[in-house]
Structure formats: structure tokens, C-alpha cells
Amino acid sequence: MKAEISKNYNPSEIESRWYQYWLDNKLFESKPNPEKEAFAIVIPPPNVTGVLHMGHMLNNTVQDVLVRKARMEGKEAVWVPGTDHASIATEAKVVALLKEQGLDKKQLGREKFLEHAFAWKEKYGGIILEQLKKLGASCDWSRTRFTMEPELSKAVIDVFVDLYNKGLIYRGVRMVNWDPLGLTALSDEEVIHKEVRSKLYYVRYELENAQGHLTVATTRPETIMGDTALCVHPEDERYRHLIGQKAKVPLVNRWVNIIADDYIDREFGTGVLKVTPAHDINDYNLGLKHKLQVIDVLNPDGTLSEAAEIMVGEDRFVARKKAAKMLAEQGLLEKEEEITNNVGTSERTGAVIEPRISMQWFLKMESLAKPALEVVENDTVKLHPAKFKGMYRAWMENVHDWCISRQLWWGQQIPAFYMKDGTILVAPTKKEALKIARDKYRLFALNESDIEQDPDVLDTWFSSWLWPISVFDGFKNPDNEDIRYYYPTNDLVTAPEILFFWVARMIMAGLEYRKEVPFKNVYLTGIVRDKQGRKMSKSLGNSPDPLDLIAQYSADGVRIGMLLSSPAGNDLLFDEKLCEQGRNFTNKLWNAFRLVGGWEVKEQEISSLDSLAVSWMQARMNQALKESNDLFTKFRISDALHVMYKLIWDDFCSFYLEIIKPAYGQPIGSSVLQETISIFDWLLRFAHPFMPFVTEEIWHQLGERKSGDSICIASYPSEKVVDADLLSQVSVVVEELLVPIRNYRNSNQISPKTVLEGLQISNANSWVKPYLPLVVKLGNTAEFTFADSLSGQVFAGKRLDWSVPQEERELNAEEKEKLMAELEYTKGFLLQVEQKLSNERFVANAKADLVEKERQKKTDAEAKIAALEKVLAS
């Protein structure tokens, strides 16, 4: 142990020093080792464009705790890091950057654009991984992957080709979610529904033969020009007579049929629907059913197209207002009404989604979803907390085909090649496509310039769903050592919002390509919100910069802060105070070390009191370890942290150390110090997964360590038998003797320095004798004397009666009241117990030990009542 211990713990210097030490000694690197059990976590790859936010902090802290614990438990632990190419987000960012430089994506062309994008990625991509190091993340950085690196892209392409050949991928015209800002299709999962206030316009459609008009309620008057029918409910008495007749579409004065369908909700608006097959999914389906014409009045960018005939080129929202105005001018706008409705917005660009008919690629989900549901139902993959199972089931049972094509350039280009006649050749490369043309279609003359590759790329999730396999090169070489050893991985830690996007699909891919699930446990973290419960976001400015937090509270402090109040699956209401609490805890640990490391030592056998303290502390440690391990198996990490926190703060610092602490200026006995150091060492290893830096620093100062040694690879404490009797006896002594003595001091304003004299304890409590030295020390009392009958002020507990000497005085009113209340309570309690015991059905039905416990309660209560009455009578 070093002589000099700095008075203050200096985290920033210590944290960067140890992180470098860990890297230098390659402590996080892992290779398959048949001697050891494998433990693997793959990181949910953050976007290359990303910077660390609070969600990452929580998520990665949890992963680090899990992987560090596994590593210390002697498993061959690996945490594979990497980043995601994030098609839309990254492309949007690069496009914006180019725009600043006066460059345009289309003018540049695909090749040049991708060059810019890659340059951008090289420069800014992966900042987030550097930031993770500040948090202490023990990733195996030598294994860092990127979803768009050549190997991983190849896996994506091969999987596409394979699924196409299996008949699971098809191309078709469908109504998709169109992002008019990103100019791409999106999957259902990328659409976020938001409630907004909007206007419902009541529009008049003139009827033929001067029969008047029909009023239609619509939120989208700008699509009126695309109407190709009106529709009413077949049994709606109001309109039945009009079915089969014609109505005139306003603004464009086109006659359309009035049709009937029981899809119509008679309650909504006027019960008449304008059918616009090109711009609404339900209308689209109606259109298919009734073979209606489709008039697409919008351009991809959300402006009105030539087909609209009027307002061509106007933005859809501008056109909406104009259309309303025009209708009003023509006397066709009956009224406007404020309503609340749901609109879909793009997860990435925020633009209001436009349902749009277009040619896209789809993956059939049904056959993939079925087995993926099964493995969650039967707990092959466990969701933590399990409440997400229900949500998972609901989604998997109603899964839609996955639109996997995106009209972007940043990503894996779809390996489909089109011949001039429209024939599709799906192959990893152009060469191989030509080979198919030759082999399958016998087109020997076809050459490269005769076929053209689909310009679109694949949805980013189409590469991330392969992540747990592809990071171990399981596609390139399905039998390699890594994948055989690490797959299936153990735990996946992620946010519930991507349960379907990502988790479900990884399970599908795992089952499809490895015939095995990709992970055994899925820990779903909550969303990090601010104190008012608002989601943290850039626009609200309510998200603290994680690096600032680390600078202020230390990485250990922030880690503790994040975990203190984040049970799995619950949103975390983040409050900087939690980080402060975390920092205070690291500080507490440091100060405990200053105490233990700062004593003069003298050769001495251990005293019986110290020996008791050591046995008790060890019993508490074993108890806490058992609890903690149990909580870890249930993924109740936050609770496990609480167990550790209380063990160190309350049991070790406030109790154990106070017992063994020698009087001021006195040296400590060598034996008890040795015991204390090994206890401390144990506690550090127990705490290390949560707070890696401070534990490493103290651990190194606490004993002689070899070069390259680290607490990261020291062994995690192992479970031993808990001495439960010792624990329960000490807790009785604390609750019924020590705490009341301290209370007595408080209420009588006796200084802690004053030695309490003349305490008596009842002879009936002789079992307590061995524990009295503990009370003498912590309560600062003189020796107790045993007596048959107590004199002075008597304190009556359940198991212990004792007294302090006192000049003759009446109990004051307050004290009396308190004792009376206690007496009343105990009497009531006794009554309940007696009733229970006299209830034959209880005695007959309840378990024997339970009845025995009730009997014990009865004797305890009776004893207490007698003692209280005695005190009150005196």
C-alpha cells in the first residue's frame, strides 16, 4: 500500500489513465477459447452520423455492466462494437452539406456523391465510438465493424439474392409510405403517427339531373382532383337512392360514380367518402375492389402534378388552403370543422408521409415471422421485462410485408438488373446476372450495356438484421471459429422502440440463416426523459451533453446515476441529481479507502469484537452477493446496483468500519487490517462492473499488483453460505438496542461524545451478551450490567428489554403518548393474531410453519404488552 493517498479523488486524470492501460494490455480483446464459456454482446450499432446522447449512455452502461461481470466471472467475454450506415439520416446530412457548398446530388451523380459520402464518413463517422470510451465501455475495438463495409455489404447482397431465389422477395406496385422530403419510400415502422389538430372541410359535390348535392367531409381538399368515385354505405338510408348515379368533382368538374361499400363509417363526417385511390391506402384498396381509375395528382416532392390540372407545382399544404379558398368562392365549401387526427411523419426527416403508389421491393414476412414469434413465446429468447411479449405477439401476428427498397444512394444497391424488355435478373454482380441470362434465358449475345442495375438501395435495417451473424463473418464463412464460438450471443440491450424494426428481424434472420436464435436475452431499456417526463430532444434543448456530465460527475458517477432509477423497460426520468448521487458514492468509496489505507499498523491478534465484525460483514457480503446474482439473472440491474450501493455505504462504511476503527491516533491491529483489506478487495470486485474506474484505482493501491494486472480480469466474488443466524441476531441488537440508544441521545440532547453510563439489560436476554461490545463501541456506552428487574427508564422491545438510569421523573406527555400509541397498536395486533389462531379453518388450512410463526408473534406481542404496561405504570 502506498503511504500517500491523495485527499481528493481526481476522476478525469484517473479515468483516462486506466482506459489507456486497459487498451494497452488488450484486456477487452477476446478470441475463441474452448476452455472457457463464451459470452457475447453485439452493440446496437449507433448511426455513423450520431453523437452520444443520453439514450446511448443508458444503453451502453447496461451492456458494459453485463460484459464486465461476465468477464470477471471467467467467461470469454466479447462486446462487439460498430456503427450503422443509416441510409436516410446520413444521406440527408451529406446532401445538406453539399448544398452548403453549392453542390447538388443529382448533378454530381451517384459515383461522385458516394465519394463525398464516404469522405464524410471517414471524417465524422464513428465519433460516437470514441465517446463511448469515455464512458468506460469495454468493447473489443479490434473487432469494430461497419454495416456498409465490403464484407458486411456482401452479406446483405447475398441474403437478398438468396431470399429472392427462395421466392420471398418480390417487386411490385404498392401503396407505400412516401417521404416527400427524403424522396424515398419508408417501411411502416419508420412512420411515426402524431396527433395533430387539423381542419375537416365539408365540400359539396353536385349531383346529376339537378338533384342538388352530396356533402363530403375531407381533410385533404387538395387531392379532390384525384377523386374517381364517391362512396357511401350500402345500408345508409340517407344515400341509398343515389348509388349508381353520378356526382361532379368540384374544381375539375369531372363526373364520377357513386358507389357503395360497407367499409364506410356512417358516423364519420357526412357518411360520404371521396375516393382518391392514389392518395390514401384505404381508398387505394377500395379502388382495387371497385376497379377505379387512379389519378396521381402529386409529384414525388409533394407538389401538385400535371394530372391535377390546377395549381400544378404548388406544394400540397399551400394547395390545401388554396383549394379550400377556391371551393368557398364557388360556394361549394359548406363549413370547416376543427378535428384531431393522426398523421404519419417520417422518423428521419419529420416530413408528413404521403401514401404513394410506386414500384418497390418487398420481403414476404409471414413465413419468417412465424418461427420468430414461437421462440419468444417459448422463452428461447427472453424479453426483459416480459411485458413486451404481448406487444411482440400482437405485431408478429399482424405483420405486413416489408418494403425494403429506398430511393437513395447511400447503402447497398439492390442487386437486381433489368433487361430492356423488363426481365429481372437478380444476382450479386452484373457478370453473374449476365450468366443467369445465358443459362436461364439462353441469351448469349447479351452484354453489360444491355442490362441496368436497379438504382435504389436497401433499407438500412436490411443490413442491421444480419448484424449478430455478420460481425462474426457468419455469411462469408458459416463455419468459422468465431461464429461457432460466440453465436448465439447472450444478451442484447436495446430500446423498445426498435423491437420490431430490429430485434424481431434479427431473430428472423438468425433462424433463417443459422437455424438458431441470435441471442438469449433481450433487455429493453426505457426512454430517457427529463424531469418533467418529456422525451429528451435537440429541439427542446433539454438533453444534457453526456460528455459534460462525465466531466462534471466522472464516468463512474454518471454510470451510477443512469442506473439508479432505471428498472428495465421503464422510462428514466433523468435528473442530474442522480449523477451527483453517483459521484458522491464514488467519493464515499474513495474516502473509505483513505481510512483503511491511512492507519498506522501494529502487530496484534484480532479482538473478539473485530472478529465479530468481520464475520458479520462476510455474512452480509454473501447475502448481498446472492441477492445481486439473483437480480442479475432477472436483469434487474438497477436493483442489483442498489444492493451493492447499500452494502458498501451502510454496511461497510457506516457499520463495519466504525466498529473496527481504532480510537483517534491509535494504530490498527495487523490481523484485523488484513481482514479488512480482503473485504475491501472483495467489495471492489463486486462493484467493478458498475464503476470500473474508481475500483481499478483503489484496487491497485490496495495491494501489490503485477504489471498488466487489472481488476477487470480479477475474479468476481463467488457465493458462500450465509450465516443467517448471525445476521438476524445482530439486526435485533441494532434495531432494539443501538438505534434506541441513539434516539435516546437525540431526544435528550446528549452529545455523542458523552459515554452513557449505567445501562442495564434484562437477565432474560442473556443471548445478547456476545454482541454488547458492539453496542458499547457504536453507542459509546459503558459496560452493561445484567439485572433481573430493570430500574430507571425502561425500553421494552420485542426481544430485548433494557434501561437507562434516571432521576425520578414522570414521563413527559409526548413520551407517554408515544408509548400509549405503541401499546394500543400492539394490543390490536395481538387481537388479530389471536383471532387468527382461534380460527379453526386457519389452523387447519395454513401451513404448519405459518401457524407456528403466528404463535411466536403471539408470545412476542404479549411480552411487549407486559413490558410497555410496566413502563407506563412506573
Next chain:
RNA sequence: GGGAGCAUAGCUCAGCUGGUUCAGAGCAUCUGCCUUACAAGCAGAGGGCCGGGGGUUCGAAUCCCUCUGCUCCCA
């Protein structure tokens, strides 16, 4: 409109298949202490008809029904 879930102390939550004086923890609050590792600390205390109503049971915070209020997911 369909589905999942929640309601326990001022706040955030725990309380597993009913039974340990079961009504708990942390934070916050209050009281007293600058006690010799730590005031970023120490020693204590107060605080809840377990959302309302009904039922099952010897026994309900826990199981069932219902009402009310909230959240999330999907359309």
C-alpha cells in the same frame, strides 16, 4: 377502431405463484451534529385507507369482475 400495460409515501419505483408486525427502498422533507475517512458527510424522525366499488378466500397491495384516470403500440 384493435391490442398491450400502468395506477402503492411529495417524486421514481419494489413488493414473484395470496400468509415473515407487509405496507417497503432510494431520493426529497424535518430534527440534531463542522465527531478524528468523507458536510459530496454522520445520527435519527415523520410521511401511504396500496385509484373507486364489488367478489373469491380462514386470510387480498397481491386473484377475479367493474368503474375511473393515464401511458404505449398498431390501424
